Amino acid sequence: MVNIPENVEHWHGATANTKMVHIAITNYNGEENVTWLKAVTDEKYNEVNKK
Template sequence: MGVISCNGIDSQKSENKTDVNTVFPKGEKITNNNFVGTVWLNYLVETDSTHNVNIGSVTFEPGARTNWHYHKGGQILLVTAGKGLYQEKGKPIEIIEKGGVVKCPANIEHWHGATPTDAMTHIAIGTNTNIGGAVWLKPVTDEEYNQISK
């Protein structure tokens, strides 16, 4: 991964690519098995030999989320719109909102996505991609997802 590596991005463009409430266009619908629900990705920067970073704007529709995964080089999430969820393995789910910043430590299993009722967009920055990208694991079950603290 890096950002949220999507080797199965749908080639069809989204009909609503430029929403006035978003910083970047929505991008393309993700069609691989590393996500549950409807998720859109707009790659902004892909890693190269000078910049060991991937950056993408990722939009999760309500209820959508990543699978459990970890990043060999870590990840930073900058929430640009909406309300979402973030959880590290063994810890409670955290609510993340517009303006929030999450530093995902290297090699720590986690997942992130929208709440059941709100969409969420974040800039995902895959750091230190020269040591490896994301390692995708099993889907977040509905039981795990619904453990949101009240």
């Protein structure tokens, strides 16, 4: 389990050799909710998995 504080941009995900299950539980503040960023590109994913 990971707790990410407000206004902290972060990335997480599986690699070519590991699996991951992501369940996001977020809180609402009125109509304001979590901001999802763009998905990682295949190019960036492949670059990281070469290491």
